[in-house]
Amino acid sequence: MQGYNEEDFLLLSGIQHFNFCRRQWALIHIEQQWEENVRTLEGAYVHRVADQPLLREKRGDKLIVRSLPVHSKQLGITGICDVVEFVLDPEGISLAGEEGLYLPYPVEYKRGKPKKDDSDRSQLIAQMLCLEEMLVCELSLGYLFYDEIKHRVEVTVSPSDKERVRTTLLEMHHYFQRNHTPKVKVGPHCQSCSLNLVCLPELMKRRTVSSFIESRLGE
């Protein structure tokens, strides 16, 4: 199968950063600027998971798998699904070591409450694309669980949603290949941005350094 090399894989979770602000994504994923480096965090996470055999929990007609590492060679992404529920379904697929046919539904846990923007959804859709590729099936439904409202929101996904996420991922790879950090588009979202201190968005609104120096020298 054609696709990306493993070393060019991007972190799936980056899609939410990218949707929030491209510069934030580039600062984190290209420049590795993060108080707590995401890669290290995710790395530690993956290890914790790898250390224990895949934990499966059975509940009625459901098989619940936590922290499932997923990837897509075609899209060049890798990440972890918080939870994937496999539900017995005659339309489903067979799973190694299990009897019966199952359909997978990813459940992504989020802090806070449902957001207006699309970033949480995009991340879930990217996970679904990974699952589709790894399990050879088609998915159209997943869930976002928000801890503030303490319940899950159903997310239905259309082919055009998937297409949009694919396009976003292509764009991310494009930046990544060029090692390019786009300039700041300062906005109200900068206020809540965790990279505010590194990005210094205020700087971009200010006069040039040349004029700063000239005016100081003239004093």
Added chain:
Amino acid sequence: MKKLLNTLFVTIPDAYLSLDGENIVVKSEEETLARYPLHNLEAVCTFGYAGVSPALMGACATRNIALTFMTRNGRFLARVIGEDRGNVVLRKEQYRISDDERRSALVARNMILGKIFNSKWILERATRDYPLRVDVDRIKRVTASLSDAMKLVRNVEDLEVLRGLEGTSAVQYNSVFDDLILQQKEHFSFNGRSKRPPLDHVNALLSFAYTLLATDVKAALEAVGLDAYVGFLHRDRPGRASLALDMMEELRGVYADRMVLSLINKKIINHKGFYMKENGAVLMDDETRKQVLKAWQERKQEKIIHPFLHEKISWGLVPYAQALLLARYIRGDLDEYPPFLWK
């Protein structure tokens, strides 16, 4: 801007530092002397010899706490760096600039500009604050020539020329530095810089202050992902933190010289706190060193408005702010590197 946390200076010679949960534990002869939570610390600087446990080194490295070892006399020995944060993109561009003399000159000239500007205003301020005590005419002649030098520096694109201008400006500044010592004159006078070893009280103080500044600048450069060892004005030499030396140019005067002057002028230290070795080297005793560290620490907590960022930050964060601005320039976000122009 991030917050300035505390620096822990350990001056007890046989202190051993270890990790207990989220705390540093300071022990001497099996006895626990103190505990400090790590999350309050920005840096740990130890002048003792007993050591630090590997677990604590690791904890400092992952939390970006700069852990530095000094000799009892305050000479830099070593510091602990954790796993590389791997900001290769930024560093490669730094190396490209460093490999290119002209591009290096464009950054270095602003640092030198900062150095001369700050020297000039240290002197100007003295003429304003103590017109009856200092030789105003003499100092004004120096500041005038520093102003001329700045005009030249502004357009330099050649490192050799820049070094020349830097050198003559330093000579000019040093020629009147002694005038700024207004107290304890009989014991503290400045007759030019001596480094290895410092041969008088003033030089001993300056050397110590520069070492402290160097460790702060190094840590700041590394915190933003730059390589402190690859410089623009100072060329590569194994083991030399060239970029830290570059950035120190603009900070030495405002950061270190002024503190040394105030220690002397405010009589916080006196000549009895020094002793001379057989080879003429002048060293501080433990008490004096503690006073300097205390003054250093207090100074770092003082707030200023950063001249370019227009943001209120503590003096202690100035190296970090400058490192951040340098990184932004290297990444192409700023048209020039904005030096710290303080007055």
